[in-house]
Amino acid sequence: MRIKNCLTVMLLLVLAVSCSKDVLVPEPDVNFDENFLKSASPQLKIAVMSDLHYFDRTLLPTTEAGVEALQAYMAQDPKLLDLSTYILDQVIADLLAEHPNVVLIPGDLTKDGEKISHQSLAKLFKKLTNAGIKVFVIPGNHDINNPESYSFSSLAPTETITADEFASIYYEFGYKNSIRDENSLSYIHKINGKLWVLGIDACKYAQNTTGPIVSGEIKAETMEWIKSNLAEAKEKNIQVLAMVHHGVAEHYVGQNQLDPGFVVDNQVQVAKDLSDAGIQVVFTGHYHANDVTAVIVGDKTLYDVETGSLVSWPSPYRLIQLSGNKMFIDTRNVTAVAATLPGGMDFVTYSMLFHQTCLDGYFNYVLQLKYGVPPMSAATLAPWFRDAIMAHYAGDEVFGPVPQGQYAQLYQLSQLLAGALGSLYTDLPVADNQLSLQWK
């Protein structure tokens, strides 16, 4: 999520709201384990982590100028980029202990598509597969053909990757022995006769010019490919774990107007098509919020299970038990990393202060310079918006930190600002962090 852009649009618009074709590679799956289904039965354990924005340590600054440049960057795009490697190391250690059967990673694997970050990530994922854990990735909008791929070590652009290189680097993590879509990096991997993974590539990296395009679309040809290939799964009652970087539903009322580009283009039709194809749950990322939203499609429900970013507050990941048509979702937050933080601070405190400081500064700037709010009022309002976004990031948000009396005053001052705040604080059904889902 690009805070600077998104919030500008949010504040402006809230008033208006109230490879080759279909190839099934014949090579035998060396990872296929005959005991997999047995060991997973009656429950399959799934982990989901998203928006890793991994930034290889060789790209971190080595000079004072580099440190200043990185700090300036992080202030306008609050991600814990300098700690991304430590955070992921911790999550991988956790997953090795938890030992899920499958790990799903719905995109934004890297900060901005740096080749060296992708290559390092693939080595790290190997630790999981070596332990018998299957890892599946798809690209996010930052991961491919990204003109903003940059090194704070050399203070110069660094090499990014092509779509073909993505499929090559992550061959072991989704593309091996999979049915490939010829129009995108989407794939279907048949883990066994009862369980498939559908990775959907909805990113527009082929159109990138000066930066990564935020919005996403599932091409018509790709959707046709999904429908035709999932017909067998639907007929044979095969469970399909689907993931796509972009949301398939709004995660708060007015998100598309307030902050365009985070829900897939043509979302109503996409949700209907996926539901008709037999999908009940889609794992998403992109907005950096830990939020689950239910979409009613005819007499069915499609759940968009968005997982927050590992480098954004509060660094969540999911542990899920799948048993037949029931899914039990738990959320864990990273609470410690093996890095020495300024002043000996613990990770949670450091992360909270980092996000609070960056977001305070941004809202003060926007409220005063773009919306004419007097400095004293902006100083009061900025923490309210900061807290609202951080509450949405964490999920299960409750409208509490803003005193009701003061909110009424804000409403009188500006329906625009009050509406934006209320929308961010209104958690749409269902619960976000600990919940169970069941479908017919």
Ligand SMILES: [Fe+2]
């Ligand atoms: Fe992201």
